[in-house]
Amino acid sequence: MSAGRLPLWVVTGALGSGKTTLIARALAGAGPGLAVVVNELGDVALDHELLQRTDEVTVPVGGGCACCARREDLVAALLGLLRERDLRGVVVETSGVADPGPILFTLATHPVLVHQFRLAGVACAVDAVAGRAALAAPAAARQLAAADRVLVTKGDLADPGPLRTAVAARNPAAEVVTADALLREGEPAVVAGAAPAAHGDVPEATSVRLDGPVDWAVFSVWLSMLLHAHGARVLRVKGLLDVGGPGPVSINAVGHVVHPPAHLDAWPGERTSRLVVIARGLDPDALRASLAAFRAGLTAR
Amino acid sequence: MCVLCGEALTAPHWTDAHAAGGATRALDARMRALAPVLAHAGLSARAWGPRVVVLADRRGRQEVLRDLGELWPAAERLLGRPLDPLDPALILALEARAAA
Numbered sequence: 001m002s003a004g005r006l007p008l009w010v011v012t013g014a015l016g017s018g019k020t021t022l023i024a025r026a027l028a029g030a031g032p033g034l035a036v037v038v039n040e041l042g043d044v045a046l047d048h049e050l051l052q053r054t055d056e057v058t059v060p061v062g063g064g065c066a067c068c069a070r071r072e073d074l075v076a077a078l079l080g081l082l083r084e085r086d087l088r089g090v091v092v093e094t095s096g097v098a099d100p101g102p103i104l105f106t107l108a109t110h111p112v113l114v115h116q117f118r119l120a121g122v123a124c125a126v127d128a129v130a131g132r133a134a135l136a137a138p139a140a141a142r143q144l145a146a147a148d149r150v151l152v153t154k155g156d157l158a159d160p161g162p163l164r165t166a167v168a169a170r171n172p173a174a175e176v177v178t179a180d181a182l183l184r185e186g187e188p189a190v191v192a193g194a195a196p197a198a199h200g201d202v203p204e205a206t207s208v209r210l211d212g213p214v215d216w217a218v219f220s221v222w223l224s225m226l227l228h229a230h231g232a233r234v235l236r237v238k239g240l241l242d243v244g245g246p247g248p249v250s251i252n253a254v255g256h257v258v259h260p261p262a263h264l265d266a267w268p269g270e271r272t273s274r275l276v277v278i279a280r281g282l283d284p285d286a287l288r289a290s291l292a293a294f295r296a297g298l299t300a301r
Numbered sequence: 302m303c304v305l306c307g308e309a310l311t312a313p314h315w316t317d318a319h320a321a322g323g324a325t326r327a328l329d330a331r332m333r334a335l336a337p338v339l340a341h342a343g344l345s346a347r348a349w350g351p352r353v354v355v356l357a358d359r360r361g362r363q364e365v366l367r368d369l370g371e372l373w374p375a376a377e378r379l380l381g382r383p384l385d386p387l388d389p390a391l392i393l394a395l396e397a398r399a400a401a
Contacts, residue, residue, distance in 0.1 A: 215330070215334070216327075216330070217327065217330035217331045217333065217334040218334045220315075220316035220331070220369060221316075221331065221334045221335055221338065221369065222386055224314075224316055224369040224370065224372075224373060225338070225373055225384060225385075225386045226386050226387075228373035228374065228377075228383060228384075229373075229383045229384065229385040229386065229387070230385075230387070258315040259315070260315055261315060282387070283387070286387045286389075286392075287387065289392055290386045290387050290391075290392055293391075293392040293393075293395040293396050293399070294338075294386065294395060296395065296396065296399035297337065297394075297395030297396060297397075297398040297399045298333075298334045298337060298338070298395065298398075300330065300333060
């Protein structure tokens with residue numbers, strides 16, 4: 001599925017959370033051929049050969065819900081970068097308040113880009129000094145939910161422990177890593193069942209482990225139906241499914257935009273299907289009961 | 302197609318990305334999985350060729366669809382309400398089907 005396409009990493013995080021420093025550090029050890037697209041020039045100068053600055057231009061598509069919007073600036077920047085002969089990959093640094101949804105929508109639906117780039121990962125920088133308060137803003141919640149990897153920055157200035165716990169409650173599908181792992185490829189292990197419950201007006205993460213092989217037809221009916229009925233409330237769906245092959249099928253939806261599921265060669269860790277749904281106002285018990293009932297009632301026997 | 306705003310997208314729907322055993326077998330499996338869910342709402346679907354699905358209500362109204370991305374909005378048009386997988390009545394019906 002991903003053969004021949006260039007990896008693209010998205011780096012999100014609030015203004016001042018340390019995104020640019022992280023990118024500079026990661027690029028230093030990554031060798032030539034990686035381009036960087038940034039939306040804002042922060043305090044930290046990024047001295048890089050393939051640096052493109054764009055002004056965010058988000059164009060609603062059709063009747064348009066919030067995440068069905070095309071980032072025209074990103075389209076132009078990425079099409080321009082394809083002319084670079086030795087391009088190996090691209091890092092997109094979002095502005096501090098950007099919703100990553102339109103970036104991922106653009107990558108998943110643009111007729112040229114979808115064949116040239118693959119989403120290698122979404123990383124979210126979270127500032128240990130700003131702490132849990134920084135996670136409360138709606139933009140921060142969307143960025144954190146979209147992340148595959150969370151980088152707790154400024155851990156030398158404040159105890160990152162409470163923040164790590166808060167991150168795990170909001171997005172148990174994300175791996176908390178150091179800056180060196182920013183541009184790592186491959187699936188992070190999805191943690192299921194270990195997240196403490198979130199409270200109040202914050203998105204709630206529902207983790208599910210699924211016993212035995214998963215019937216793809218049943219699962220795809222369930223998830224497509226869920227996203228149609230409740231897509232506006234869903235921030236993220238991430239999972240690894242055992243559909244009978246040697247490796248899992250990786251599911252990744254940001255908002256209700258589902259990326260083409262990828263067949264992985266091998267399981268990262270234990271061979272158990274697991275799914276995380278991050279949503280506002282959806283009852284975790286109802287989600288679990290619904291998926292269990294679909295599997296029990298519809299799987300071919 | 303976008304599940305919320307109905308915007309037409311050119312990429313294949315994500316549910317078609319994994320077709321174990323080929324497109325025909327995958328469509329058969331999908332029709333089997335869909336039938337009880339649709340029947341619970343008073344709808345039915347039949348395959349028409351290897352990829353196309355015809356969705357119908359009890360009054361004989363029909364919609365011709367290419368993928369699951371089109372199916373749920375079409376079901377909503379025919380019913381006048383969305384089909385909800387979290388609907389307790391649907392969950393009970395599927396649990397009863399599993400126990401039968």
